[in-house]
Amino acid sequence: MNVAEFRTNLRAWLDENDLTPPPGNHSLDAHHAQHSRVLRALYDAGWMRWGWPESAGGLGGPMILRAIVGEEVVGRRLDEPGPYSMLEVLTPTMIDYARPELAAEMVPRLLSGSETWCQGFSEPGSGSDLASLTTRAEQRGDAWVVNGQKVWTSFAQYASRCVLLTRTGGPDTPNHEAITAFFVDIDSPGITVRPLRTMHGVDEFCEVYFDDVVVPADRMLGSPGDGWKLAMDLLPYERSTCFWQRIAYLYARFDALVDEVKDLGQAADSEMGEAYLALHTLRCRSWATQHRLADGHKLGPDTSIDKVLLAGAEQQLYDTARDLLPGAIELDDTDWRTEFLYSRAATIYGGTAEVQRNIIARRLLDLGKE
Amino acid sequence: MADPSDLELLEDGLRKTMLSTSGAELDAALTELGWADMLTEMPEQAVPLVFRLLGETGSHASVLNDVVQQAADRELGATPALPYAGGGWVVWDYQATTGSTLGGLPLRRVEDGGLLRLADARRALGWWLVGASRAMLALARQHALDRVQFGRPIAGFQAVRHRLAETLVAIEGAEATLSLSGADNPDLTALLAKAAAGKAALTTVKHCQQVLGGIGFTAEHDLHVHVERVLVLDGLLGSSKELTRKAGAGLRARGSVPRLVDL
Numbered sequence: 001m002n003v004a005e006f007r008t009n010l011r012a013w014l015d016e017n018d019l020t021p022p023p024g025n026h027s028l029d030a031h032h033a034q035h036s037r038v039l040r041a042l043y044d045a046g047w048m049r050w051g052w053p054e055s056a057g058g059l060g061g062p063m064i065l066r067a068i069v070g071e072e073v074v075g076r077r078l079d080e081p082g083p084y085s086m087l088e089v090l091t092p093t094m095i096d097y098a099r100p101e102l103a104a105e106m107v108p109r110l111l112s113g114s115e116t117w118c119q120g121f122s123e124p125g126s127g128s129d130l131a132s133l134t135t136r137a138e139q140r141g142d143a144w145v146v147n148g149q150k151v152w153t154s155f156a157q158y159a160s161r162c163v164l165l166t167r168t169g170g171p172d173t174p175n176h177e178a179i180t181a182f183f184v185d186i187d188s189p190g191i192t193v194r195p196l197r198t199m200h201g202v203d204e205f206c207e208v209y210f211d212d213v214v215v216p217a218d219r220m221l222g223s224p225g226d227g228w229k230l231a232m233d234l235l236p237y238e239r240s241t242c243f244w245q246r247i248a249y250l251y252a253r254f255d256a257l258v259d260e261v262k263d264l265g266q267a268a269d270s271e272m273g274e275a276y277l278a279l280h281t282l283r284c285r286s287w288a289t290q291h292r293l294a295d296g297h298k299l300g301p302d303t304s305i306d307k308v309l310l311a312g313a314e315q316q317l318y319d320t321a322r323d324l325l326p327g328a329i330e331l332d333d334t335d336w337r338t339e340f341l342y343s344r345a346a347t348i349y350g351g352t353a354e355v356q357r358n359i360i361a362r363r364l365l366d367l368g369k370e
Numbered sequence: 371m372a373d374p375s376d377l378e379l380l381e382d383g384l385r386k387t388m389l390s391t392s393g394a395e396l397d398a399a400l401t402e403l404g405w406a407d408m409l410t411e412m413p414e415q416a417v418p419l420v421f422r423l424l425g426e427t428g429s430h431a432s433v434l435n436d437v438v439q440q441a442a443d444r445e446l447g448a449t450p451a452l453p454y455a456g457g458g459w460v461v462w463d464y465q466a467t468t469g470s471t472l473g474g475l476p477l478r479r480v481e482d483g484g485l486l487r488l489a490d491a492r493r494a495l496g497w498w499l500v501g502a503s504r505a506m507l508a509l510a511r512q513h514a515l516d517r518v519q520f521g522r523p524i525a526g527f528q529a530v531r532h533r534l535a536e537t538l539v540a541i542e543g544a545e546a547t548l549s550l551s552g553a554d555n556p557d558l559t560a561l562l563a564k565a566a567a568g569k570a571a572l573t574t575v576k577h578c579q580q581v582l583g584g585i586g587f588t589a590e591h592d593l594h595v596h597v598e599r600v601l602v603l604d605g606l607l608g609s610s611k612e613l614t615r616k617a618g619a620g621l622r623a624r625g626s627v628p629r630l631v632d633l
Contacts, residue, residue, distance in 0.1 A: 262625065283631060288549065357531065365534055
């Protein structure tokens with residue numbers, strides 16, 4: 001598979017098959033409908049299947065093809081980066097941890113947009129300290145019964161399934177061996193989904209309550225105690241292919257900003273240059289990361305550097321928009337407002353800026369324990 | 371093209387030489403080691419290697435002149451006028467001068483200079499800045515582990531750890547921009563890489579100086595050599611601030627943002 005040729009063909013296909021979202025409607029419902037529409041079309045044309053193994057309904061080929069599809073889809077603003085990125089987080093997890101038959105049955109539903117899934121990790125009492133989570137699963141005969149609460153569960157209100165982390169070990173089991181993952185149907189009796197209102201006005205995050213929810217044993221992902229490893233294994237994907245999509249999105253928004261500030265002349269040069277330097281640095285770093293992954297290297301704590309660069313560049317871009325478009329965020333109801341506000345979370349979600357620096361200090365600089 | 375084991379040998383040899391000599395003596399030693407041939411036959415490997423090692427060892431040589439001459443297809447051994455921050459010009463002499471340049475580099479101001487292709491030289495300086503940054507980070511890291519206050523190594527304090535983490539992020543980011551081949555737009559790629567390296571080096575100076583505390587402010591500690599070197603090299607061929615502004619002006623002229631690298 002020639003990567004450059006793949007990209008050229010994909011671009012030509014996207015030029016011919018217009019998947020631009022219908023104008024005017026910026027609601028989350030509209031985003032969800034657009035997400036399903038774009039995925040369906042891309043799946044039927046094969047694009048969405050490249051880079052995934054044939055055993056799970058894919059067409060094979062190197063992983064880097066997925067990053068190229070993601071860059072085009074998100075960079076062209078056909079799908080929002082949030083919903084699209086869920087594919088990259090959840091699909092590898094299913095392929096690596098679900099029973100092969102379950103992965104083969106379910107993955108095509110996700111990739112074709114006929115279903116969306118969510119990721120039940122964080123809890124009210126377990127944010128940065130994820131391993132302290134308390135949602136319990138107890139075995140009763142052939143099934144497991146789940147009780148507890150998740151929070152920050154993106155798009156749970158649209159999801160059909162949830163990749164859920166639970167505690168199965170007793171009080172004496174070390175945290176990292178006490179966690180078990182399940183693939184749970186969201187329409188199971190006992191599950192309540194409640195969207196959270198957030199400061200940027202998009203209710204994508206939910207609270208999810210589990211009240212005696214029965215999960216069949218064959219929906220366990222991996223074995224009892226594999227949950228922590230599953231969560232850690234997912235990070236390299238989140239921090240490689242997902243980041244590449246997000247970077248494509250930020251470049252698209254930066255293109256728009258270049259256009260909007262063109263009348264400012266030289267006065268904008270320094271700040272625009274700073275924003276560009278941050279984005280370019282991030283893109284170069286992420287490029288190297290994609291290639292390391294493609295060459296078969298195992299990604300680890302080094303991706304904390306990518307994460308710090310991404311959060312910094314993203315916030316800097318929107319700070320620049322606020323500085324150079326005075327009032328656009330505060331006085332006018334523009335996309336810049338929503339995005340500026342959302343960008344404040346970039347140093348919080350997916351591992352806070354502080355946790356990343358702790359990892360870099362401990363694992364990359366070998367500074368020992370705090 | 372040299373194979374990896376040859377490069378390792380070369381790196382060891384260069385490092386030893388740079389640790390024992392500097393200035394005009396190092397120029398002579400590099401000539402003996404075949405610098406001119408390296409520059410013509412394997413510049414993609416030799417330039418990053420030699421300039422990074424200058425930074426790591428804290429040594430200096432006037433090899434930047436050769437990179438500039440080579441890019442212009444001119445004979446090596448000359449001292450072209452090089453642009454300096456603020457619209458100034460300098461030359462990098464081969465012999466030690468009794469000039470006023472910070473940190474003892476043989477640079478002196480001249481009145482005027484001509485247009486030069488600077489992409490290769492900017493990348494070379496970028497590697498030098500990254501090498502110096504890595505040297506400073508290594509010094510600060512070791513100090514944080516050795517220095518005990520309040521009954522424990524200061525490396526245990528999160529405020530110190532986060533400064534050093536921030537430093538590594540800046541250096542790794544800059545190195546990523548330097549590693550981009552930049553075939554699409556060599557001038558812009560090199561400009562951004564020099565800007566990123568200069569910025570990372572200044573960030574490194576700030577954090578490492580702080581972590582090293584009082585000892586890092588003395589002339590008996592090695593930090594100052596790197597700090598002074600970085601300040602001079604950041605200004606040479608355009609400071610990080612100037613180059614960044616220039617990149618911003620380029621966006622305005624073009625009306626869109628060059629991606630510069632595809633998967």
